[in-house]
Amino acid sequence: MKYIILIFLVAFSIDLSAQQKQFSKDDNGKFIYYKVVDSQSLSKDTLLQRAKSFVNVAYKKSMNAESTTDTSILAKGTMVIDKTILVAGHPSGEVSYNFVFEVRNGKYRFWLTDLLYIPYQRDRYGNFVPTTKIGVPLERTPGKLSAGAWKDILNSAYNKIEKFGDDFKKYLATSKVEKAKEKTETISAKKW
DSSP states (O other): HHHHHHHHHHHHHHHHHHHHOOOOTTTOOOEEEEEEOOTSSHHHHHHHHHHHHIIIIITTEEEEEEOOOEEEEEEEEEEEEEEEETTTTEEEEEEEEEEEEEEEEEEEEEEEEEEEEEEEEEEEEEEEEEEEOOOTTTTOOOOOOHHHHHHHHHHHHHHHHHHHHHHHHHHHSSSSSOOOOOOOOOOOSOOO
């Protein structure tokens, strides 16, 4: 009886560990990360200002704003996917994406789509650089030999994008908006 319960628990835990989070698919069959958030306490203008600040200040190095309207922001960006073995880790590639943010009074929505993976390799100086400029869509089905590595890439990409979404929601929920640094006047000793 003990062994039957033990075998049942082991089989159940293996089944639970095999379930992984996956991307949703849009109408065209592409992977998409889509969230709708209700924020009744914040106005449309405040949410739009905070989203602009997020794109232009907080993620300035990895994201570029493409266009901005009075209700939406479109941006393109990249995020580095890390490969970790025990303690040591290195970048295995990057995922480029399109970021769309739309706002109404009391709620907003954002999504990341057109996810393309660009693998990295070491150059002769020991730096990790992109192997090509052409990205591979994440929704592509791999062959049998690279299926395990591709599954790891998908899991890492999903975790990074989910963390990005959480950071974005927290940034919009906080009341402090980082302001651009004002130019300080230089003092010249030559002019009186």
